[in-house]
Amino acid sequence: MSRALLLVLLLIIAPAWGTTLTPGDRVYLQLPGESAFDDPFTIDDQGQLRLPEAGLITVAGLSIDEAEQRIRKRLSTIYRNLDELELSIMEHLIRIQVLGYVEQPGMVSLKPGSNIQMAVAEAGGARPGAQLDQFKLIRNSKTQVFNYKQYLDSGDPGQLPAIKSGDTIFVPASPLLGNIEVNFDAASLREGGDADEEQGITIFGELRNPGTFSFKPDMTVVDALMRADGVTRYADVTKIRVITDNIPYQFDLKAYLDTGDASNLPPIKPGTTIFAPIEVEDINTTSRTVYVMGEVKAPGAYESSPGTGFIDVLANAGGPTRFADTTHIKLLSNVNAPLSINLVEYTQDPSQSTLPPIEPGDVIFVPEKIDFNEKSWLKVTNDRAIKIIGAIYNPGRFEWSNSMSFMDLLAHAGGPKQQANLSNIRIIRESAAKNEPRVTFFDFVEFTKAGQPKGKLPQLRAGDTVIVDELPHDPTDNKSSWLRQSARDSIYIFGQVGAPGRYAFNNEQGFLDILSAADGPTGEADIQEVLISHRSGKGTEVTRFNLSNYFETGNESLIPDVAPGDVIYIPQLEKAADERAVKVIGAVNAPGRFKWNDTMTFLDILAMAGGPKQQANISNIRLIKEQQNTPENVIYFDLENFINEGGNFAALPLLDAGDTIVIDELPHDPTDNKASWIRQSADDSIYVFGQVGAPGRYAFNRELGFLDILSAADGPNGDADLRQIRISHRDKSQAQVTKLNLSLYFETGDESLLPVVVPGDVIYVPKEQGNWLDKPAERVVRLMGSVNKPGRYTFNNQMNILDLLAEAGGPSDEAYIERIMIVNTSCCGDQAQTFNLRDYVIDPARYPLPLLRPGDTVYVPNESDSIGEQWRQGLRDVLGLFTLIALGAAL
Template identity: 25%
Template sequence: MRTTDKLSRYIFLSGPFRIGLLLLMLSGTYLVTAQAPRSRVDQLSDEDVQNFYKRAQASGLSEVQIEQAAMSQGYTLDDIAKMRRRINDIRASSSSSPKSQTITTTGRSFPTDLSRRTDSLATSRARRDTNRGLPVFGASLFENANLSFEPNLRIATPKSYVVGPDDEIRIDISGASTGEFQLKVTPDGTVKVPNLAPVFVAGLTIEQAEQRIISRLRQGGYQGLGQAGSGTTANVTLTNIRSIRITLVGEVVRPGTYTISSLGTAFNALYLAGGPNPQTGSFRKINIIRGNRVIRTIDLYDFILRADQRDNIRLQDQDVIRVADYETRVELTGQVRRPAIFEVLPGETLKTVLGFAGGFGDDAYRASITLRRNTARELRIATITEEQLNTFVPQRGDKYFVGKILERYENRIQVAGAVMRPGDYALEPGLETVKQLIARAEGLRKDAFTNRATIIRERADMDRENLSFDLGKLLRGEVADIPLQRQDSLTVFSIRDLREAYYVTIEGAVNRPDTIAYVSNMSVADLIAQAGGFQEGAKPNLIEVARRIRQDSAGIRTTMLEVYRFSIDRNLQITAVGGSSREFQLQPFDIVYVRTSANYETQKQVTILGEVMQPGNYAIYSREERISDLIKRVGGLKPEAYMAGAQLRRQGQVIGNDLRNIINEPGSEENLLLQDRDTLSIPRRSEIVSMQGAVLNPSSVSFKTDYSFDDYLSEAGGFTDNARKNKAYVVYPNGRKDRTHKFLFFTSRPHVEPGSTVIVPFKPLDTNRLTPGERIGIFSLLATVSIALVNVILR
């Protein structure tokens, strides 16, 4: 669409000029790099490529137009592809570098010179140390790093925003005429639209500046812009905002001048300065001064307690925020929801301070509050009742403490023991006597012991006393009902509480021998059934029951128990000895014994390993079976069997015996009876002899027929200095041992067989032996004493 206004004509005529400027720039690049033999793009530096990219962006041409212009100047498709790759690389690297905070959805950005808070952690520690750990109410508001009160750039520009130097305004014209302008407010307060006179906008609101700029555009050729029916509209938005300088004075943590965004608020500036000083500053009298006039007073309690941000106004350049000294502070501790130090303004009462603390805690004593107040010379204590809260006026330095209710009940009574619903009950009309309490507990259990019940009662001096009475007579009306008092505790005993726990025991050849709780009318058959029935080897025709003797007698009985015997079949039918068929009932503490059949035996087995014809596990078939019988059952020994090394292990221990003697003389005492889990191991002949203990070189050597005991010791380097030579012994491979024998001056060493181990014991450590220093000291003492004695004698 062709337009007749001046600005559109200017834009239309400037297009060919920009294309020519781009071609001239590309040609200049070509002249600089024409002498190089390699690609012209490769010779461009990153700075040249970046400048080319910026100029191409500023020209307003599309990528297709730029590529066509480059190809007309002699650039190839390869050169263009290389240029595109280099531009993408430079754009990627530039995007990863730190820049100013930018909001992409609006195109608006913060100024880069804004002040930043960097010592929040140190400030937090300082605040926590204030007043011995009791926090100042409101101080934590400025310790939270996530609550910086920074303005949100995603919101629409407020209509009351005042435009100033360094702000950037974007104008989008659409409809019958189009255009786009990015205007920056100059230091003298104007914006410059191309081909038009400057427009003064500083000090105007964004709404007023929009009207003035649109009015100037109408004068410059955009006829009817922004008017109804013209078909042309304009949208004026604030893109980049300026920074302003704010000064904070008075009792702030870090007073000074700060640079903030022009959208910044009072809370934002207070956060940068660390907030009011918790030790001296006021959180309720913060003045915003503009043009030497207080325009707003901030009370931070309104925001903290009610989230009221009416006083969080937007700041302007050169505004001053002054934090005054606090006038009245009080401490409120104890059973309140927010114990802290609170600031009090004139006209506020103690009830107001209690509201600051969130009110009383759940278990607070509300009847009175304890006050400690400073006087001219000392402290004074006072009590504020609940009725005085609305009128009592706190003073500077007051300390209030809310106590806790007592761990007592004003109307509790208790019932425990053999009642249907034991527990706590309220002493109230209709529940004031023992009979009424038992009725409220839904009566007695069937096991209740009614001959005696007790009441534990608290006296006036806090001591306790016991009241006993016959509960049965009381319930039947034979005695008067007993009135109850606060804190009374009634206990109704159970008959089970007054006797030993009843049980019966079954032992012997049953599947689950156990002790179980006694129940009435339990027979022996019942108990055997609960025990899982008979084991396979049980002898049912011999059951014994041992019973305690309960009846007292005039003399001492010789028998300690009563014993009953029964014959029971596998179907648990009991017949008393003698042919009667009466059912025998168990009594508490009876012990039932189920015997095992004399000929019943579980399988027992032994294991034989090594050089035998048929090694493995074998069952012991006879109580008289011995080692020699087992060797016959396995088919005898193999030719390479080494009988001197045969070992018999029983319950993990080696039984020292000689298989050669057993084979040669089966009637010898070494031919042991076999037992369950015995293991007989018959190895091959070992050709090794080992030396251990107090020898210079403990080692193993091959067996030599002509070697004696001393020869093997020589192989190990002989004895050490601490060796007990006369205690040396040999351990043979079958587990037997032989020691050194000494008679007068004659020493007899044991014989060494293949597979033996020669052991020389060490001498025990002499812990009582004197050191050389101790000997010298003793000799010196004896010499001194001797000289003294000689002098005495000579005198």
Template identity: 20%
Template sequence: MRDRGIFITALLATAILGGTSGYSQDNLVMNDIAPFVGEDISIEPRLLTVKDVEQELKKKPSFIKSKNDISEEISPLEQMYSARIVADVQQFGYEMFGSKSRPQNSLSRGAAQDNLILSIGDEISVVMRGQKQDSQTTGITSEGMLVIEGLPPIPAAGRMLGDVRAQVKSEVSKLYNTDVFLSLAKISQINVLVLGHVKNPGRQTLTNMDSVLDALMAAGGIDKTGTLRQIRLVRGGKTMLIDLYGLLVYGSDGIDISLRSDDKIIIQPVGPTLAVSGDVKRPGIYEILPALKANWDKPEEKSQKLSMNDLLGLTGGVLSPAAHRFLRMDITDKGTEYIEEVSDPSARIFSDGDILNIVRGKEKREGTVELTGNANQSGIHALADAETLSDLLYDDSVIGPETYPLIGIIEHWNKSSMSKKLTAFMPKTVLNGEDDQKLEDGDKVYLFSQEQIENLGKPDPQALLIEASLGANEPENKTTAIPQNLRQFLIERSVFVRGAVREPGSYPVAEGADLESVLSVAGGASLEGNTRDIEVTSAPTKGSRSERKTYDIASIDPHTIRLTAGDTIRVNQKFRRVEDNHVLLIGEIKNPGTFDLQPGDTLGKLLARAGGITDDAYPDGTIFSRESERKREEMRFKSQAQDLELRLGNMLSQKDEDKKPDPEAITTARQLISQLKQTEALGRITVEADPAMLNSQPQLDILLESGDRIYIPKRPLTVRVAGEVLSPAALQFRSEKKPRDYLNEAGGMSYNADEERAFVVYPDGSAQPLAVSAWNHNAVFVPPGSTIVVPRDPKPLSFIDGAKDISQILANVATAAIFADDIRNDR
């Protein structure tokens, strides 16, 4: 039987040369660097000196790694096993030689232990106290003796520090009333040769306090091509095999042997391996011992055989005590891989190249129910403590704030149909003790918030995500998404509340809901709501038609009026809802401001209420902005922006580079799209605003609507030039001036101007194209208060095939911006 505590096999090897005393340190014969072969290591070697070895190292043989190789690299073994397992797996144990490897030539420090072997050159500090007072430091002589004044020479080299200390105390005890204190003052350095599969092979300078692990750290650690289980320590013609798994797996400290001068450590190629993967605490590739002919009956076997229990011992065991499947993956010499279940955990069937794959069975939770959603005590609950809904929802502290009271859902797994079954209940009646349901093992109870119910009919959160990914704005109200199957279940059980209520909409209900509860979640009847005139239209059922009944809940208890899914409730009005109807009148008005409206109010009446216009007013230039027109104009701008975005996207997706627009054209298109999105809609309509004209021709007096904005400017003496000119300005009006004159006074047209599409906007809002060509002799008259607009040349955007008229879009944007500034600046 193997002893797990000690993983050292001491093999006595005969000396290659009968007498090595004639060889100096430089001529030391290195006869034992040959690979380990079977049980017999006494082979006929080729004689090598240290100098020979150093020359060979410079040649970098194939089994020696370069200094740039690091242990984190994927080794061929890891690649092979990972490909077979289809998961990453690493060689076990090599991480100990990672980034924390000891730098070369760094010496050990710390207090010397009693088991330290002293050697020639060590210095000992000796302090005597008592009748004899003395303090001295003496070295171990070349003869291996410790010479202390007043004491006979004491043999020290090759002995443990504790033994030497005991002998010195014994000698000092012969002196009267004297104590002695002995410690190691200086430790001599030793040279250890580390060869084979290490990162920095060669001679390492260490001390007697260092161990085999220290030497391996100084050499940069063992490569993944080197063995951890058959490390050869050669000392004085004898060889010991060191197995690091004793330390790594079982924590044995007996394997880390102290070094002596001229020790040699040889790291042979990695031996047979196998892998353990899956649900274990320490999956990895493990090295196993080779099969020795003296110990195994079958000479064709190249490695020891281990059982499943042996492998679990290496990995620390399975992750959980649940049921597992244990699969053995075996590959033949022909490359065929077989998989079989392991039935006998103690059978020794695993050998070189095998894989043990451990698959954990899915744990099944029993004896529980789960409360989820808008609840303060969400999570798993023991079924023994929550056998019914009333046990689970025992008071208001269990549910979350603003929990929707009219429906919750119990999700139950139906074993016979192997499907989920959803059952509705009313949290309100459960908390009031009016209703209860029995819960079963594995049930999941959902509670919903008021906000979730409000957003129930809105687009699915997944659709919102897709919309957001396409550049749309994210929704302002982000709520926890309801699973799709539950959403549909809730929508199917909705009742609809309309009319004079504060929050009309659809509200899902469970069986037993009444009119009072539904009206409460809808915020109750509004001020104008008539509780004596509430219509309830029942949904049609099989064999019966829809019915409509009117209820007076002032005389009938609304708790007695039961509702079912699909019913519609309408609260009629007892008077018309009070609305804030007003208009804004600004500019050259004697009493400007906001005025309320009554049905039939006109612009003429409004001007009279405001005290009329001032003497400087210019009614022909009135800007009349109507809310309904503003909304239509705003929608038109958005539609144009979306159309341009779509066309631009199609052009950018072209595979033919020649058809793609240049970067300058793309920038221009994006600027126009941004302008369209940000432009404030004006919604201007042409009206007659002169009070004298309205009195004489009342048919021209326009009826006002709520939201109208009227701006009457001061009588102008200028003509404004805007758009693509070098110096936009308001220029002095003169009757003899032509449009070209005003454009010249504004510095002329810019490089991006569209001269052929220039137009004039008259004071009343009407517009007419300008003919500014030098050949035109019938120039348009431009009255004071007009605005000449030179739009941007649409040629850079001509690549957008199929888009709407770019010229019209550019003109609309320019005009809207100009007159919106007029109104904004006068407020």
């Protein structure tokens, strides 16, 4: 296309768009005689045009005339004749950023009127696995979620939001996808380079995509750097190293971009090596350098010019970060004294404060903001810090200002914990005046009750230390934490109370409060003689108090006043009244000593002791009579029988004061006879020995029977002889033994066969001896001869001779199976027959199995009994005789 035709097209289509240039626009720059301007230029996403020789020029947001004037001004230093220079819009595009799960995320250029589908298509389309119903449109930091799938289903353009230049479309991935993706495609391989070292250019260092790239004719160092996607933010562009034909060159990219002097470009050719070093290798200073350090966006050295102010330098460094303490910015100078700048006050009222001028060589230091989570105290000096320790949520050292109060400090430290002693907060002043107390106390509880008047708050200042003591976690925790409790806030209680000790106390509490905190008086306490020692500091005064009288009358005036520092003592009764008590020990829930009177029964005492435990042996409770010195001072009581018979109260044992009730505990496991047999009385035990699952000594009572004790012992095992069980009865005047055929009981179910057993009896289950008489002859078959297991075998009409031989382990190796003899027993006499097992195996159809019935006898002979074997033996004897005769004749 000729240049004239291109101009005509531009004149025709130029009015169709606005006159303001935007990123993505393609413009045509007419400059006759310069071939570098024959092709149109595209405004990049930063709103800049990259022009030959002139570099980058910002034109976005300018009108065509304004942009043309700016370009003309830049090119005037390079080109002499710019009279025919003219800028025109060739194509107006909108720039949309497409991110997420698409084939080619990034910026796309679209024509006006395009929609989201066109933008996604320009990005290569959504990848398989994209979540189509959760597309996002981001505009001015606001996100709009829309259903792209619904648009694809319906084709309704109204389902898609309109797009504008600068929008971002995000395509999310489905949550069903995995967390790891590996993609080896041509594009990813090309990023590492597309040439070898001899024919390409090797580029490495602080570059976005270092590698070895192919060389193109007329390629410059700048082209090679752009092939590697440009330098990173850390590259030192003033000291780029280039080696061509083993000759090193140093290239200053910054100077080249400032001057456009192509003579400074080093030569490159295939095999050239380019290295972009990191910028921190050395320090560059000039006579106009100003340094910015600390919490700024981009700290470093910046060049200043006359008229550059403090705000200009700070803004050039990116401004303070969110971690910066802008109230204490330091300005350091080689000439003047250091200055502290409060930028917050300046921004609130610039007319009331001024910023100092900036001179070359000055240093601006923006310190880090002090956070209460910061543990380093070096960040804040002691003249502007205050310390708070003790029972608060975030104790520590905090920055202090005179505009703050005690409540501000307490709130900043997270407030007091639940166990904090707020009635006695201590404030220690390090720099106290001569007549000023070094330690003061503050009652925060009284302060809150008084309506929180500000005049009662302690006046704090920098350097003070606030201590909030912690109350013991447990009022009885007097051994581990009594040092943390102040003596002036404590009261003492001793004697017959549940938890004697030293307790925190204040004026809001009374005698009953401290008594209940100590778990009250015990059962041995003499509450009629309570002694209270008042230690007010002026003298000691003792008050006697009858607590029993208060309990009977409820007269509050009888209760004495107590204060922190007082001592309460509750003595023990002089006589314990042992003659009016009954003791309960053993397997009860609350064993102990209980007061007794004549109206109480055995069940009353048992209920006061919490009742028997589940593992208690209530069938043999022992009652020891302390008042009887006779051998019958121990009485046995069967509570289980009492309950089963309906509770005849006349059968309850009679108790007297001083008696002792002993309830034994059953073993936790019926088979636990090794560890707990001593705890089990012999009068309540029965003995099981022999072939049972768990022989031993078991608890037993008269409510149980023979089958109960047999099942407790896990029953008879497989070797037990159930017909010969023996029971030794030891409750008689002389030994008596009973025999039991338990097998007969199992066959008949006759309960009268089971013997009566009582505690003390011995049950013995012997081992079965294998009595062959148990199997009658008419129900078995006798097998003899050369078999592996000869004997008597149970036989029925469903079995044959092969079943019998198989059960006996088969014939032995010496068996003569060609002549097995069978003796059949019948009503008319015994009959014998022979059976050739070898013929049956060869031809079962021709040689059937012989009939075999219970009562028959089978004999398998040995091979030595066969006629052939006997003939061979005779032949060997004759040959031996002839041999002897021949030897004799020879001799």
